[in-house]
Amino acid sequence: MGYLSCNGESAVSICDPYNWNPKRRSSKSPHKKEKRLYSKLRIFNYDELAAATNGFSATNFLGKGSHGRVYKAVLDGGKLLAAVKRTTIVAAGDSVNQVDNEIEILSRIRHRWMVNLIGYCVDHRRKTKLLVVDYMPNGTLHDHLHSLNPPLIISSWNRRIKHALQIAIVVHALHSAETPVIHRDIKSSNILIDGEGNARLADFGLALIGNVEDERLKSTPPAGTLGYLDPSYLAPADLTAKSDVFSFGILLLEIISGRDAIDLSFSPPCIVDWAVPLIKRGESAAICDFRIRNRPKSAVIRRLAVMAARCVRSTAEKRPDMSEVVECLSSVRKMSQACPVWNRLRRRRSGDRSENVFVVEEKQSKVSSVTKEEDDVFERRVMEPLVSPVPVRRRNRVLRSRSVGAMGRSKVGPDPNDAVGDDTVVTIRILVERERPVTTTMKLSKSRSVGILRCHKTTSRKRD
Numbered sequence: 001m002g003y004l005s006c007n008g009e010s011a012v013s014i015c016d017p018y019n020w021n022p023k024r025r026s027s028k029s030p031h032k033k034e035k036r037l038y039s040k041l042r043i044f045n046y047d048e049l050a051a052a053t054n055g056f057s058a059t060n061f062l063g064k065g066s067h068g069r070v071y072k073a074v075l076d077g078g079k080l081l082a083a084v085k086r087t088t089i090v091a092a093g094d095s096v097n098q099v100d101n102e103i104e105i106l107s108r109i110r111h112r113w114m115v116n117l118i119g120y121c122v123d124h125r126r127k128t129k130l131l132v133v134d135y136m137p138n139g140t141l142h143d144h145l146h147s148l149n150p151p152l153i154i155s156s157w158n159r160r161i162k163h164a165l166q167i168a169i170v171v172h173a174l175h176s177a178e179t180p181v182i183h184r185d186i187k188s189s190n191i192l193i194d195g196e197g198n199a200r201l202a203d204f205g206l207a208l209i210g211n212v213e214d215e216r217l218k219s220t221p222p223a224g225t226l227g228y229l230d231p232s233y234l235a236p237a238d239l240t241a242k243s244d245v246f247s248f249g250i251l252l253l254e255i256i257s258g259r260d261a262i263d264l265s266f267s268p269p270c271i272v273d274w275a276v277p278l279i280k281r282g283e284s285a286a287i288c289d290f291r292i293r294n295r296p297k298s299a300v301i302r303r304l305a306v307m308a309a310r311c312v313r314s315t316a317e318k319r320p321d322m323s324e325v326v327e328c329l330s331s332v333r334k335m336s337q338a339c340p341v342w343n344r345l346r347r348r349r350s351g352d353r354s355e356n357v358f359v360v361e362e363k364q365s366k367v368s369s370v371t372k373e374e375d376d377v378f379e380r381r382v383m384e385p386l387v388s389p390v391p392v393r394r395r396n397r398v399l400r401s402r403s404v405g406a407m408g409r410s411k412v413g414p415d416p417n418d419a420v421g422d423d424t425v426v427t428i429r430i431l432v433e434r435e436r437p438v439t440t441t442m443k444l445s446k447s448r449s450v451g452i453l454r455c456h457k458t459t460s461r462k463r464d
């Protein structure tokens with residue numbers, strides 16, 4: 001066993017996987033910190049968890065993953081809130097392997113930016129395995145970036161950069177541990193937001209612990225989620241920590257742009273093919289999420305975008321390692337926070353506007369891509385007056401991709417019920433009601449290529 005310190009907040013506590021055997025622990029005298037780790041892990045009984053989740057009721061239901069359902073649990077007389085992942089034990093089934101793998105890895109590692117394991121329950125009579133993990137009350141990062149349900153949550157740039165940095169820190173800690181861990185399923189739906197608004201990495205079902213030279217790792221088939229999966233990870237022997245770097249790069253592009261890793265309403269649908277050419281042409285601003293009012297300095301956007309583009313390079317060796325990513329994001333975070341007074345003033349100014357936005361019409365039409373000048377005009381004419389984001393109805397979206405791989409059984413790709421059209425886009429007419437008795441009508445179209453709304457026509461008329 002070893003306790004590894006990668007410095008400050010990137011420290012990850014981890015046990016030696018080769019000597020991990022709960023039965024042997026009592027006979028040997030374990031290291032103090034290992035003792036503390038294992039003693040933290042609780043073994044629950046089924047009835048206790050059934051009671052804590054109101055009999056796994058619909059009111060406690062949090063979500064469904066590829067290997068089971070997740071419920072909110074109130075334990076220890078209300079002192080402990082937890083999430084319980086419930087899975088069915090199937091004879092030699094794949095899903096149970098994922099859960100076993102998750103229990104095994106999470107029982108050895110802990111990190112402040114991870115969704116840590118509290119304990120588990122195995123009930124052979126009911127053929128059920130239950131994982132009890134930290135409860136994250138603020139949904140997934142995917143919800144924060146793409147939620148279409150009101151209230152539309154769109155996190156600010158500062159928050160996005162903070163979340164990217166927190167995940168980079170934990171991935172770096174996993175990679176640089178004495179016995180490294182490769183997560184293999186980094187994606188926005190596996191990042192949960194805790195009560196303090198911090199991002200935490202979850203779902204270690206596909207993770208691998210050990211050195212990449214180990215026979216066990218070398219013989220484990222590739223796995224991951226479509227859209228985030230490293231294209232150079234095609235055979236078991238291709239496994240390196242750089243596959244996580246690729247997935248992190250996709251996540252970073254998603255955080256910058258607010259679009260999904262694969263989105264059929266964009267052309268090209270793959271985020272790499274869409275964003276990287278723009279970044280290479282020096283047009284990093286074109287990939288920014290247009291829904292966020294206050295953009296950080298262009299240098300901040302550029303550094304984020306260039307780092308993301310480097311992470312998704314097709315040659316794994318040319319990608320940076322996570323220590324470089326952490327360094328870059330830390331300095332970007334400092335840069336974006338450099339003018340707190342100015343940011344506060346800007347926020348106050350935008351908060352002062354007493355304009356209301358109503359979506360009054362929605363129809364389908366085709367548009368061409370938007371030039372930089374039009375983008376600037378749009379920024380001045382349209383984005384400036386908006387006080388709240390416009391709930392754009394996005395069509396032909398790929399639903400959230402599910403994890404795939406040797407350990408997973410889930411489906412991937414677009415939902416079959418999701419109609420896939422060709423060049424249709426959404427057109428919205430907006431009424432901006434100002435304090436002055438004038439009503440401005442703007443017709444906006446969503447651009448497929450750069451994913452922003454463009455202003456076609458602006459008319460003003462006196463209010464009756």
Ligand SMILES: Nc1ncnc2c1ncn2[C@@H]1O[C@H](COP(=O)(O)OP(=O)(O)OP(=O)(O)O)[C@@H](O)[C@H]1O
Nearest residue numbers: 062063064065066067070083134135136203402403
């Ligand atoms: N610790 C938690 N706290 C609160 N909600 C959670 C927690 N863990 C999971 N959830 C909710 O349950 C849903 C399902 O989670 P789960 O990890 O089983 O699957 P997934 O990661 O979304 O999908 P997949 O397993 O295919 O990758 C999540 O999307 C989230 O909404």
